[in-house]
């Protein structure tokens with residue numbers, strides 16, 4: 535393996551352990567049904583993760599791509615999307631060995647663009663899929679979440695970047711919102727409403743009696759709640775967020791979102807995901 539995905543700390547292990555348990559449950563639960571099972575990794579990395587443990591040791595653990603490849607029973611199709619060419623080369627090496635039980639597809643592409651194509655390929659009648667959406671920050675666009683939700687056959691495990699969101703939502707706005715930050719928030723949240731939901735006008739006024747800009751009125755939990763409500767508008771089921779890391783200031787929130795509106799399908803997913811994540815709370 536030439537390169538590693540260098541990032542993360544011990545909570546990365548928690549995230550990947552949840553993914554591992556969920557996909558194992560998923561393919562086991564559906565193994566007797568006539569569906570083609572698909573795994574989609576939007577931010578695939580290399581298949582290896584280098585993490586720093588709380589005692590300072592650095593270890594290499596299997597990343598999401600490797601976990602998915604080793605999952606039993608296997609997915610029929612595994613789709614890996616990664617925009618970094620070197621990581622794509624590592625992924626190709628990882629998938630080199632042909633396996634009669636599954637096919638792999640590796641796309642050197644932007645996740646938002648490629649997932650739009652992948653979602654069109656998914657067929658609700660004959661396929662069921664798990665999508666792992668594991669970006670560093672706010673790279674995923676709302677439109678992509680809409681595309682995944684519209685398939686009605688994808689369960690999505692989504693690492694929501696709380697720190698990314700918090701960084702874009704400035705505490706005080708002097709005159710108007712920074713255009714670059716505002717565009718990134720519009721794209722991530724799929725709405726402009728955050729301007730009213732996250733901010734209030736300053737009580738202090740200038741010489742002309744006009745408010746002196748805006749101040750943030752929500753803390754990160756408030757913003758997370760807002761984002762969860764947004765996702766609940768497009769997914770029939772969205773789990774409670776698991777905050778990561780669990781100690782100290784959270785940087786991410788892990789969600790399960792189910793696009794299949796069949797109450798039986800999402801009741802089971804909901805129960806299993808709650809069982810899996812409860813162990814980490």
Ligand SMILES: C[S@@+](CC[C@H](N)C(=O)[O-])C[C@H]1O[C@@H](n2cnc3c(N)ncnc32)[C@H](O)[C@@H]1O
Nearest residue numbers: 577578579597598616617618644645668669670
């Ligand atoms: C947090 S890492 C993913 C780790 C991986 N899921 C694992 O468990 O090993 C995020 C990955 O997304 C890739 N990436 C960043 N922006 C992307 C984009 N717009 N489209 C596709 N991949 C992207 C990065 O190169 C990086 O490998």
